[in-house]
Amino acid sequence: MKRLILLLLALLPLFSFAQSTPPRDESGKIVYSEVVPVEGLSQQELYSRARAWFATTFxxxxxxxxxxxxxxxxxxxxxxxDLDIGNSKQKVHFTLSLQFKDGRYKYEITNIAYQGNYNPSIPGADRKVSAEEFYSSPNVYKKNGEMRPTYKVYYDAGNTSTTRLINSFKSALSATVSKGDGW
Structure with a gap:
């Protein structure tokens, strides 16, 4: 019995990771957020790197x-x-907030909204829909609470896009700079 309980506790993170729901804050708003330590970098250096990242990314x-x-x-x-999902072209709107302190920074991605022509036969189908509204729709989930496959494709594509964005600025802000490059 003890072994079964330990096994279940060990596997619990795998079950929670497999969920298909975006991260929400205490008010229910979808937010991707993290404080990232970057040893040895000043607030000024992190700020400068972030400005350079914005300039090269957008x-x-x-x-x-x-x-x-x-x-x-x-x-x-x-x-x-952009999100490319089969024949459907979608746009994801978002707000990215970056705050810097010596040795760390915090990012928050909020105000996520999807825009695209989900169904070309419906006028106004390409209106902008907040992620909170999209994921609160009862049509998104089966009766058992599991996300329907069609919506899971959108969730996975959006999550992949967000993860790619996060990894991009994390890489830019934490990259080491060689001082012996002659510049």
Whole structure:
């Protein structure tokens, strides 16, 4: 009996990881957030790297960045990325907030909304829908609470896109710079 309980406890993280629901904060809002330690980097260096990341990641960093305070160590931007799901072209709108302190930074991705022509035969089908509204629809889930396969495709594509974005700025902010490169 003890072994069975220990086995179940050991496997619990695998069951929770396999869930198909986006992360939510205490108010129910979908939020991807983390404090990331980066040893040896100042607030100023992290801020500069983030500005460079915005400039190389988006077509126009000036159009994306809505708030930029070097003194406070904060950058907030509203971005759009594409999701390719079969024949369907979708856009994902989001707000990315970055806050910097010596040796660490915090990111939050919020205000996620999907836009695309889900059904070309329905007028207005390409309206922008918040992620909270999308995932709160009873049509998304089966009676047993499991996400329907059609919606799971959208969830997986959105989650992959968000993870790719997170990994991109994490890589840019934590990259080591060689001082002996002659520049």
């Amino acid at each position: 077509n126009s960093a000036n159009d994306v960045i809505q708030m930029d305070s070097k003194e406070e160590g904060t950058i907030i931007g509203n971005g759009i990325t």
